[in-house]
Amino acid sequence: MPILVPDINLRIIAPALIVTVTAIVVLLGELVTPAERKRWLGYLSIAGLVVAAFAAFSLWGANASGFSGMVVADNFGLFLTLTIALSAALSILLSIPFIHAHEIDQGEYYVLLLASVAGMIVMATATDLIVIFLGLELLSLPLYILAAFQREDTRSLEAGIKYFLLGAFSSAFFLYGIALVFGATGTTNLAKIAASLAQSAGSPMLSIGVGLLMVGFAFKVALVPFHWWTPDVYDGAPTTVTAFMSVAVKAAAFGAFFRTFQFALPALALDWRAVAAVLAVLTMTLGNVAALLQSNVKRMLAYSSIAHAGYILIALVAMSANGLSSALFYLLAYTVTNLGAFGAVIALSDGARERLEIKDFAGAAREHPLVALALTICLLSLAGFPPFAGFVGKFLIFGAAVETGWAWLAVIGVLNSLVSVYFYLRPVVQMYMSEPAEGWSGIRVAPLVALALLIAVISVIALGVFPAPAIALAAGGLIR
Amino acid sequence: MLTVNHFILLSAILFCLGAVGVLIRRNPLVMFMSIELMLNAANLAFVAFSRYLNNLDGQIFVFLILTVAAAEVAVGLAIIVAMFRARENVDVDEVNELKG
Numbered sequence: 001m002p003i004l005v006p007d008i009n010l011r012i013i014a015p016a017l018i019v020t021v022t023a024i025v026v027l028l029g030e031l032v033t034p035a036e037r038k039r040w041l042g043y044l045s046i047a048g049l050v051v052a053a054f055a056a057f058s059l060w061g062a063n064a065s066g067f068s069g070m071v072v073a074d075n076f077g078l079f080l081t082l083t084i085a086l087s088a089a090l091s092i093l094l095s096i097p098f099i100h101a102h103e104i105d106q107g108e109y110y111v112l113l114l115a116s117v118a119g120m121i122v123m124a125t126a127t128d129l130i131v132i133f134l135g136l137e138l139l140s141l142p143l144y145i146l147a148a149f150q151r152e153d154t155r156s157l158e159a160g161i162k163y164f165l166l167g168a169f170s171s172a173f174f175l176y177g178i179a180l181v182f183g184a185t186g187t188t189n190l191a192k193i194a195a196s197l198a199q200s201a202g203s204p205m206l207s208i209g210v211g212l213l214m215v216g217f218a219f220k221v222a223l224v225p226f227h228w229w230t231p232d233v234y235d236g237a238p239t240t241v242t243a244f245m246s247v248a249v250k251a252a253a254f255g256a257f258f259r260t261f262q263f264a265l266p267a268l269a270l271d272w273r274a275v276a277a278v279l280a281v282l283t284m285t286l287g288n289v290a291a292l293l294q295s296n297v298k299r300m301l302a303y304s305s306i307a308h309a310g311y312i313l314i315a316l317v318a319m320s321a322n323g324l325s326s327a328l329f330y331l332l333a334y335t336v337t338n339l340g341a342f343g344a345v346i347a348l349s350d351g352a353r354e355r356l357e358i359k360d361f362a363g364a365a366r367e368h369p370l371v372a373l374a375l376t377i378c379l380l381s382l383a384g385f386p387p388f389a390g391f392v393g394k395f396l397i398f399g400a401a402v403e404t405g406w407a408w409l410a411v412i413g414v415l416n417s418l419v420s421v422y423f424y425l426r427p428v429v430q431m432y433m434s435e436p437a438e439g440w441s442g443i444r445v446a447p448l449v450a451l452a453l454l455i456a457v458i459s460v461i462a463l464g465v466f467p468a469p470a471i472a473l474a475a476g477g478l479i480r
Numbered sequence: 481m482l483t484v485n486h487f488i489l490l491s492a493i494l495f496c497l498g499a500v501g502v503l504i505r506r507n508p509l510v511m512f513m514s515i516e517l518m519l520n521a522a523n524l525a526f527v528a529f530s531r532y533l534n535n536l537d538g539q540i541f542v543f544l545i546l547t548v549a550a551a552e553v554a555v556g557l558a559i560i561v562a563m564f565r566a567r568e569n570v571d572v573d574e575v576n577e578l579k580g
Binding site for chain 2 (some may be wrong): 155158159162178179236
């Protein structure tokens with residue numbers, strides 16, 4: 001009897017491996033690092049992420065698959081890997097001064113963040129539903145802890161417990177969906193599912209399974225009506241964790257979402273495209289309308305992240321090559337923009353005392369003109385103003401929708417963008433038009449936060465003014 | 481004669497019981513046990529399909545899922561214990577500082 005040698009190809013999972021090794025090194029390093037040198041663990045984590053990004057770049061165009069078709073290193077997954085690594089590195093830059101000010105600077109913070117990044121990379125490059133599930137759990141479990149990381153603060157604990165219960169609940173739906181798809185097609189491999197569905201018609205069991213998969217993804221990327229955990233969790237979690245969650249989880253989960261539906265289930269496209277279109281309309285509209293009513297910046301950005309998930313879902317409904325590349329570009333643009341916005345909010349906080357109410361921003365432009373300018377640029381980009389990254393992203397997504405005959409969806413998207421301008425400009429008006437509130441004097445922006453903010457704002461402007469190279473990279477990222 | 485249909489029906493019933501448990505119970509520990517019930521319903525479905533399809537993959541997935549569930553227990557209980565220490569009350573209806 002022949003013994004099959006497992007198809008082990010460590011090179012194609014190099015980025016995830018490097019991140020995992022870095023996490024272990026940081027975990028061990030935390031034991032021997034004295035309390036006042038904990039920030040070096042943060043620098044070490046960033047170094048690991050940079051190496052992982054280089055590894056991902058060296059695999060560009062390799063299009064290799066390994067582990068018996070479980071994982072693939074295609075440009076789609078690598079583009080997402082780079083986006084995730086960038087978002088994690090910027091989040092850590094913001095975190096180093098933040099967790100010091102809040103007296104939670106423990107090495108475990110970086111370990112958990114890196115573990116979550118490894119899960120995201122696995123999820124974005126997986127081509128088997130079970131591996132997607134494992135990536136999803138590896139991504140989620142550290143984030144539950146990070147959300148509850150301010151153990152003394154009951155708000156943070158509440159965010160952790162809510163995120164945990166609802167996240168585990170949604171994982172169970174996702175898992176049951178996998179089980180039903182496995183039963184209906186006899187495989188969990190995305191390519192084999194596509195091949196099996198091309199030959200035989202679907203069954204009711206398959207439809208239920210696909211529906212449950214969609215529920216699982218919808219929970220993770222926060223689509224209406226599966227979004228209700230988002231505002232509470234984003235509000236209660238430490239601000240840097242919120243910043244990281246709001247961008248990186250979306251990149252990873254949308255990657256798997258696109259791969260599963262566009263690549264494995266085109267045979268059922270007639271059904272799921274209609275459902276996704278309805279979800280996109282609900283998500284955009286409810287996200288933007290609810291954001292109008294918020295007085296807290298973190299909650300406003302939480303609802304805005306829901307709305308942005310709706311825009312990205314339009315690209316899935318379009319189900320074309322342009323839709324895919326526009327979603328990749330949008331995720332990158334959204335990552336740098338949203339991290340810039342959160343970075344500015346963190347920069348304006350006074351040590352451990354954060355300014356999170358919109359009215360607290362009154363007069364910030366007079367005291368901190370550069371931070372106010374950065375926040376303005378990021379909020380304008382989120383609203384979709386040219387010449388910033390958000391405009392190009394929206395333009396590409398709506399263009400892809402119109403091309404494939406979903407013009408009405410693009411129209412609803414544009415109308416929603418118009419609504420969103422109102423609440424994105426409210427903090428800007430406060431900063432520039434109101435008299436300064438007291439308590440601004442003596443606040444100094446930490447150099448690392450300033451650096452992260454600078455990188456984010458330069459990326460927002462660069463992606464908006466010279467989008468061609470990034471679009472070309474994203475367009476090279478088509479699923480084989 | 482038991483067929484695969486019986487097993488899938490049982491697993492579907494268990495899954496629904498778990499989902500209903502999460503939605504109507506208010507103690508995080510009980511909600512968490514209901515979630516475990518849902519995961520195990522999926523395990524049962526995997527094993528049944530694996531036998532029916534003569535495909536051992538399904539049985540291997542169960543091992544992976546059990547591992548994940550164990551990790552989830554560790555994290556979940558830790559958060560619930562931290563919550564209990566902070567407020568000596570874990571009823572989810574009373575954990576409601578965050579709203580809007």
